[in-house]
Amino acid sequence: MRIILFTLLLAFGFSSSFSQQPVIVSPQWLNENIKDPDLVILYTGFVIKADYDREHIEGSRFLWPDWLAFDKPEGSMYAPDAITATKVLQELGINKNSKIVICHKGSDVTIAARMFMTLEHFGLKGQVSFLNGGIEAWKKAGYTVTNKLPEFKKGNYVATVAGTLVDKDYVLGALNTKSSEIVDARAKRWYDGDPTGNPRDGHITGAKNIPYPDMIDSTNSIKPVSILEKNFSTVVPGKDKEVVVYCFIGQTACVDYLVGRSLGYKMKVYDGSMQEWSRDTTLPMEKTIKQ
Numbered sequence: 363m364r365i366i367l368f369t370l371l372l373a374f375g376f377s378s379s380f381s382q383q384p385v386i387v388s389p390q391w392l393n394e395n396i397k398d399p400d401l402v403i404l405y406t407g408f409v410i411k412a413d414y415d416r417e418h419i420e421g422s423r424f425l426w427p428d429w430l431a432f433d434k435p436e437g438s439m440y441a442p443d444a445i446t447a448t449k450v451l452q453e454l455g456i457n458k459n460s461k462i463v464i465c466h467k468g469s470d471v472t473i474a475a476r477m478f479m480t481l482e483h484f485g486l487k488g489q490v491s492f493l494n495g496g497i498e499a500w501k502k503a504g505y506t507v508t509n510k511l512p513e514f515k516k517g518n519y520v521a522t523v524a525g526t527l528v529d530k531d532y533v534l535g536a537l538n539t540k541s542s543e544i545v546d547a548r549a550k551r552w553y554d555g556d557p558t559g560n561p562r563d564g565h566i567t568g569a570k571n572i573p574y575p576d577m578i579d580s581t582n583s584i585k586p587v588s589i590l591e592k593n594f595s596t597v598v599p600g601k602d603k604e605v606v607v608y609c610f611i612g613q614t615a616c617v618d619y620l621v622g623r624s625l626g627y628k629m630k631v632y633d634g635s636m637q638e639w640s641r642d643t644t645l646p647m648e649k650t651i652k653q
Contacts, residue, residue: 385491406466417507429450453517478620548574561640
């Protein structure tokens with residue numbers, strides 16, 4: 363009987379993917395699912411723990427971004443190895459069946475998007491959602507916050523590297539083979555070639571531009587789907603080709619990553635971004651020719 367039922371489910375197009383979470387969720391969605399025992403809310407952003415201690419959505423756990431994206435002498439925003447990531451995620455109570463919602467405060471959309479991408483990079487793709495508008499949207503919708511700290515057990519999730527983050531050799535190979543669309547997520551002025559303080563200005567040769575600020579509205583929420591679709595489709599025709607996004611250090615590009623994922627694009631992030639690329643004179647760069 364079980365075999366017959368499974369066969370019928372496959373025949374009607376159901377598979378393990380049907381349980382995947384929406385990439386971007388509303389406060390209403392979170393409120394409807396908040397009692398799910400597998401749900402884990404991670405409160406993150408450029409906030410100190412005292413901000414979290416003062417108010418958060420009930421059950422939220424504090425995720426300090428530096429645990430999963432840290433600086434070192436070689437550069438900024440490095441992801442840890444899988445062993446370190448496993449320790450962090452288990453300490454946050456993440457299990458293999460967890461359904462994770464990233465919640466940010468205020469304007470911390472970019473770092474929250476980085477955390478979203480990082481969790482997908484460590485094998486949790488389809489199990490992570492981004493709360494649109496963060497805690498402010500939650501409160502505006504009339505839902506309560508608390509200062510009560512949650513109690514939870516250590517998790518059992520073991521991180522694996524899914525390859526969401528790529529390096530300069532991957533990008534160079536994609537340029538040479540045209541296997542991916544390379545997209546600069548910075549504001550157009552930086553893409554065009556205005557001075558940035560990097561050794562070289564401009565953009566990766568052949569890269570297109572989808573500025574991440576165009577994805578975010580004045581309330582620090584992701585804009586409506588119709589706008590997002592236009593932002594992407596006018597630059598990247600079709601969703602069959604992989605899209606690799608970059609920025610200055612691999613943070614703001616994650617907004618493009620988040621949006622692209624929500625629209626069904628095949629997304630990756632070049633982690634070194636311009637911090638690395640502009641310093642290697644063997645790598646091609648160009649500026650926009652202004653009329």
